[in-house]
Amino acid sequence: MQHxxxxxxxxxxxxxxxxxxxxxxxxxxxxxxxxxKSLRELGFRGNSYRLLFGDMKEILKMDEESKSKxxxxxxxxxxxxxxxxxxxxxxYGKNCFIWxxxxxAMLITEPELIREILSKSNIFQxxxxxxxxxxxxxxxxxxxxxxxxxxxxxxxxxxxxDKLKHMVPSFHLTTCEMLSKWExxxxxxxSEVDVWPYLQTLTSDAIxxxxxxxxxxxxxxxxELQQELxxxxxxxxxSSYISFLPTKEKRRMxxxxxxxxxxxxxxxxxxxxxxxxxxASNSDDLLGxxxxxxxxxxxxxxxxxxxxxxxxxxxxxxxxxxxxxETTSALLTWSMIVLSKHSNWQARAREEVWQIFGxxxxxxxxxxxxxxxxxxxxxxxxxxxxxxxxxxEVNKETKLGNLTLxxxxxxxxxTILLHHDQEIWGEDVKEFNPDRFSEGVNKxxxxxxxxxxxxxxxxxxxxxNFAMLEAKMALAMILEHYAFEVSPxxxxxxxxxLTLQPQYGAQLILQKL
Numbered sequence: 258m259q260h261x262x263x264x265x266x267x268x269x270x271x272x273x274x275x276x277x278x279x280x281x282x283x284x285x286x287x288x289x290x291x292x293x294k295s296l297r298e299l300g301f302r303g304n305s306y307r308l309l310f311g312d313m314k315e316i317l318k319m320d321e322e323s324k325s326k327x328x329x330x331x332x333x334x335x336x337x338x339x340x341x342x343x344x345x346x347x348x349y350g351k352n353c354f355i356w357x358x359x360x361x362a363m364l365i366t367e368p369e370l371i372r373e374i375l376s377k378s379n380i381f382q383x384x385x386x387x388x389x390x391x392x393x394x395x396x397x398x399x400x401x402x403x404x405x406x407x408x409x410x411x412x413x414x415x416x417x418x419d420k421l422k423h424m425v426p427s428f429h430l431t432t433c434e435m436l437s438k439w440e441x442x443x444x445x446x447x448s449e450v451d452v453w454p455y456l457q458t459l460t461s462d463a464i465x466x467x468x469x470x471x472x473x474x475x476x477x478x479x480x481e482l483q484q485e486l487x488x489x490x491x492x493x494x495x496s497s498y499i500s501f502l503p504t505k506e507k508r509r510m511x512x513x514x515x516x517x518x519x520x521x522x523x524x525x526x527x528x529x530x531x532x533x534x535x536x537a538s539n540s541d542d543l544l545g546x547x548x549x550x551x552x553x554x555x556x557x558x559x560x561x562x563x564x565x566x567x568x569x570x571x572x573x574x575x576x577x578x579x580x581x582x583e584t585t586s587a588l589l590t591w592s593m594i595v596l597s598k599h600s601n602w603q604a605r606a607r608e609e610v611w612q613i614f615g616x617x618x619x620x621x622x623x624x625x626x627x628x629x630x631x632x633x634x635x636x637x638x639x640x641x642x643x644x645x646x647x648x649x650e651v652n653k654e655t656k657l658g659n660l661t662l663x664x665x666x667x668x669x670x671x672t673i674l675l676h677h678d679q680e681i682w683g684e685d686v687k688e689f690n691p692d693r694f695s696e697g698v699n700k701x702x703x704x705x706x707x708x709x710x711x712x713x714x715x716x717x718x719x720x721x722n723f724a725m726l727e728a729k730m731a732l733a734m735i736l737e738h739y740a741f742e743v744s745p746x747x748x749x750x751x752x753x754x755l756t757l758q759p760q761y762g763a764q765l766i767l768q769k770l
Contacts, residue, residue, distance in 0.1 A: 285309060288665060289359045295663040296361060302349035304356065311356025316341040324760065327748035330598060332640045333687045334751045335677055339646065342671065355669070362648075362667040368681075368706040370658050371670050374649055375714035378405075381649040381668065383716075392514050393483065393490055396569075396576035397719065409719065411554050411565060412573060415546040416719055421726055422621045423541040427466040428730040429619060435459045435731075436738055439767060447768040449744045453590050453759055456731075460586040461578070463727055468577050469524055470542035476578075479520050483578055486513045491754060521571045543577055577720075584643045585724045587756045589731055590763050591641040592634060597743040597765050599689050606630050607736040614737065624729045630736075632691035634728055635698070638710035639682075640689065643756040645673035647712065675707045682707070740768045 289306045296303070304312055319340040328337050336343045342364065345353050351366045365371055374381045379402060386399045397408045414420065435455050442448060461484075465476030489506050528544055530536075532552070547570065555564035565573070596603040609629045617623070647670040651662045679686045681702060682693070693701045702708050711718035718724075735741075743765060750760035 285359055289356075289361065292361050292663055292665055296354050296363060296666075299660055299662075301352045301354050301363060303345060303354040303361070306356055306359070306361075309359060311358050311360070312341065313356070313358055316355070316357075319344070324750070324752055327750045327761075330743075330749045331687070332595075332689060333677075334641070335673060338673070338751055338753055338757065339671070342669075346674075357667065360665075360667055362669045363662075364669050364671065366671065366674055366678075367658070368675060370660075371675070371709075372706040372713070373657060374668065374670065375709070375712065375716070378714060378716045380655060382652065384648050384650050384667065390490065392510055393486055394572060394575035394579050396572040398576055398580065405716075407554075407563070408565065408569070408573065411550045412547060412719060414550045415543045416723060418722070420541060420546060421722055424467045424723070425619070425621050425624070425726065425730065428463055428727050429734070431459050431462040431466060432731045432734045434462065436734065439739070440769075443739075443767045443769055445769065447766050449746065449764055450767050451762040451764050452593055452741075452767075453586075453763040456589045456593075456763075457582070457586045459731060460582045460589070460727065463585075464578050464581045466542075467723075468543040468574065470545065475520055475524055479517055479575075480578055480582065482513050482517050482520075483575065486510060486517070487579070487755070489513075517575065518571055521574050522567065525567065525570060525574075544574065547573065580718075581720055581723065583756045584718075584720075585727050587641075587643045587758055588634065588637060588724065588728050590759060591757075592637045592728070592732055593735070593741060593765060594743065594747075594749075594759065594763050595637055595640070595689055596633070597741050600742070602629075602633060602689070602691060603736070603740070606633055606732075607740075610733045610736050614733070619730060619733060621726075624726060624733070627729055627733060628695075629691070630729055630733055631725075632694040634725065634732065635694040636689060636691040639676045639708060641751065641757055642672045642676055642710045644710075644712075645753070645757055646671055672709060676710075678707060681705050738770055740770055741765045742768075 285308060289311075293306050323337050323340045328334070342355065345355055346364070351364070354361050354363045356362070365374065382401050383399065386395065391399075397405060397412060400408055435458070438455065439450065442450065461480040462473075462477065465473045465480060469476040489510050492506065524544065525548070528548055532545075532548060551564045551570065555561055557563075596606070606629050609627060613623050613626050649668040649670065651664060651666040651668065653664045655662045655664075675681070677686055685693075698708050706713075709717075711721035711724075747764040748761045751757055752760040
């Protein structure tokens with residue numbers, strides 16, 4: 258019997274090694290060098306490329322130094338939350354770029370260019386999510402092209418105005434529960450309370466009720482697991498070994514991922530059975546609306562491929578939780594901190610709440626009459642936007658305004674830089690002045706594209722009306738029952754954990770009214 262040689266010839270090995278070597282050389286040196294040349298020809302400036310790491314060592318070092326110490330209470334937070342970008346702009350001007358490893362990232366600060374990028378979401382797409390962030394949630398936030406369009410179409414009905422109106426009682430109930438907790442711990446003379454964890458619980462409970470209705474308790478368990486997973490993932494972004502070694506953290510992440518999936522699947526199956534038998538009583542919660550919309554999409558097109566799979570519904574439910582809770586809890590916390598320092602605005606807002614609510618329970622129409630409260634929230638979103646940076650990618654040579662961008666370029670859209678631009682907002686740009694929004698956003702920005710706390714264009718945040726309604730309800734009810742000021746133990750340390758948060762909590766002195 259003839260033996261077949263399994264030996265690989267030296268020539269084949271050499272070809273394989275040369276091919277891999279070429280790919281490595283291209284990734285580590287040739288492509289970065291070519292992109293750097295293109296950027297400089299476009300008039301953008303930045304550090305010269307340093308092999309493999311680029312600017313990452315300095316970025317991480319400056320971030321750590323920044324986090325290590327609080328700042329004097331000021332709304333001028335850009336030097337603290339993104340110190341390297343701030344330094345780069347000082348060194349090279351607004352038309353600059355930074356190096357994220359071997360990938361150059363072009364800073365876009367021209368309002369009309371940002372408007373163009375956000376309006377052309379099919380061309381300027383989001384960076385692919387990492388394996389770690391995929392564990393937390395995928396869903397509409399990370400999808401592109403046709404898949405994104407399908408999910409957006411199916412989810413939209415859940416956030417229609419007529420559906421949001423039915424969620425107001427849930428917002429009211431969760432705020433009442435939080436105020437009851439404060440009632441037990443705040444003395445008649447006033448007490449120090451770290452409001453940050455309470456506001457996190459409030460927004461997670463609101464999501465649990467509005468997403469899952471009668472399955473609220475299961476929803477709360479899902480949120481607790483998602484919070485734990487988020488903390489491990491954030492640790493993992495600083496320790497990349499977690500992503501490929503079988504560590505204790507990796508095993509725990511996978512267990513949480515599976516447990517959350519099973520919990521949501523159990524709720525979905527129960528609701529699907531109720532819908533099929535005509536017994537569903539929670540069609541006004543997010544899950545019920547989503548499932549009905551998905552079923553309608555499948556029936557109208559006569560094929561399951563036109564709807565979402567069960568796994569995709571699970572991912573959207575996970576995203577409801579994480580995005581909805583993080584954004585609104587951060588907004589409410591910064592609103593209370595800022596109003597603690599601006600007692601005149603706190604008094605004006607409270608007077609408005611008393612005048613409009615009286616002794617009645619807040620409803621949708623009354624919440625919409627809160628003009629002062631609304632401008633306060635808008636100004637807080639300007640000064641402390643939950644997502645202060647956005648990223649996009651250029652996957653082929655693309656025109657942007659008068660620029661021709663090369664393929665392989667990353668774009669950084671610094672929301673907070675436009676929100677804090679003195680040329681647009683005036684000399685009081687770093688001051689808290691809700692009156693600037695009294696005649697609307699367009700008047701406040703002098704008609705320029707400079708305010709987009711919930712993004713903009715086709716991919717604007719689908720839950721922004723949900724978040725605003727919840728924030729108005731909670732802030733109005735807090736103002737109605739408590740006066741508050743900053744505690745001496747509060748340290749003003751804004752930092753980024755997916756959203757902009759107070760690093761050491763939000764210690765305020767609460768006084769019952």
